[in-house]
Amino acid sequence: DVAVEAGLRGSAAGTADAVTSDVPVIDLQQPEAEVEAAMWAAAHEVGFFTITGHGIAQELIDKAFASSKAFYAQPQQDKARMSPFSRELNSGYEFYSQVRPSTGTADQKESLQITARQGAMDGRWPSEPASFESDANALMSAAHALALRLLSLLERRACPQLAPGTLARAHTLWAADGQCTLRLLHYPPVAAGDTAGLWRAGPHTDWACLTLLFQRPGEAGLECAANPRAADGGAGWARVDPVEGGIAVNIGDMLSRWSGGRLLSNLHRVRMPTTDEERGRSRYSIAFFAQADQGQVIETEEKEPITAGDYILGRIKSNFEK
Ligand SMILES: O=C(O)CCC(=O)C(=O)O
Numbered sequence: 242d243v244a245v246e247a248g249l250r251g252s253a254a255g256t257a258d259a260v261t262s263d264v265p266v267i268d269l270q271q272p273e274a275e276v277e278a279a280m281w282a283a284a285h286e287v288g289f290f291t292i293t294g295h296g297i298a299q300e301l302i303d304k305a306f307a308s309s310k311a312f313y314a315q316p317q318q319d320k321a322r323m324s325p326f327s328r329e330l331n332s333g334y335e336f337y338s339q340v341r342p343s344t345g346t347a348d349q350k351e352s353l354q355i356t357a358r359q360g361a362m363d364g365r366w367p368s369e370p371a372s373f374e375s376d377a378n379a380l381m382s383a384a385h386a387l388a389l390r391l392l393s394l395l396e397r398r399a400c401p402q403l404a405p406g407t408l409a410r411a412h413t414l415w416a417a418d419g420q421c422t423l424r425l426l427h428y429p430p431v432a433a434g435d436t437a438g439l440w441r442a443g444p445h446t447d448w449a450c451l452t453l454l455f456q457r458p459g460e461a462g463l464e465c466a467a468n469p470r471a472a473d474g475g476a477g478w479a480r481v482d483p484v485e486g487g488i489a490v491n492i493g494d495m496l497s498r499w500s501g502g503r504l505l506s507n508l509h510r511v512r513m514p515t516t517d518e519e520r521g522r523s524r525y526s527i528a529f530f531a532q533a534d535q536g537q538v539i540e541t542e543e544k545e546p547i548t549a550g551d552y553i554l555g556r557i558k559s560n561f562e563k
């Protein structure tokens with residue numbers, strides 16, 4: 242959470258190099274009982290894993306990345322004009338604006354946030370490239386369906402207090418109180434020189450129940466805390482490298498709360514490039530955040546009930562009060 246993130250500022254743990262290797266890779270085409278057990282172990286112990294055999298067509302993913310790349314290739318003022326950012330709706334285009342409590346510096350990135358709530362994208366869909374809206378929507382629908390499947394696989398062990406299917410039903414797309422979000426990210430090439438204190442994305446946990454992260458081979462840099470139960474990154478950082486055809490998955494704060502702490506959200510970050518070749522290259526990623534609809538009540542034995550809407554509002558406030 243925010244206190245953990247702020248506590249990382251300037252601490253050795255926040256900046257230590259990633260030492261351990263990749264997170265578990267889980268093939269969803271195994272028998273369901275095996276998938277469920279493997280996901281539980283990974284979600285419970287690491288909070289991060291990569292899934293393959295997920296059924297989302299590579300063509301859908303490639304098209305969304307192609308549209309993203311074409312969008313970002315345009316001048317900054319055009320992107321801002323086509324998709325003005327609204328903090329209230331958590332939608333639109335942002336340029337080097339997100340300051341993490343963990344670092345105090347702006348993430349070295351630009352992003353376009355699409356919140357799947359009625360009206361949130363009115364006047365915010367980029368008109369160029371023309372394929373943008375349909376490509377982004379196609380990937381969002383597929384990612385949403387996959388996220389519901391994963392939530393259902395985790396639910397029995399993570400949230401035994403819930404009737405089966407509760408988590409899946411709590412997340413809709415484009416309802417009047419929807420909060421699911423697709424974020425297209427671009428980390429531009431970096432000039433050689435001192436990048437101390439800078440991050441492509443500073444250490445943070447996600448607010449969502451579950452995040453699906455599309456990233457591409459050759460564009461590495463994502464790392465998660467080796468031990469999600471330690472407040473300072475634990476015994477170092479683990480690489481979450483892109484896997485051909487794979488999607489990185491992580492547990493967010495909302496599911497951590499809903500599960501009464503059975504699952505923990507894990508800190509993660511995107512490091513700056515370290516070689517000339519890497520510095521000269523963009524990193525593009527696409528995150529789908531499964532965030533329950535505003536009216537959904539998150540009830541557990543451990544804490545007072547809170548609606549998913551108030552939960553997210555609290556997180557937005559604490560970030561902007563820093
Ligand atoms: O681009 C990435 O790999 C990570 C992005 C991320 O963690 C986020 O947007 O919350």
Ligand SMILES: [Fe+2]
Nearest residue numbers: 445446447509
């Ligand atoms: Fe994240």
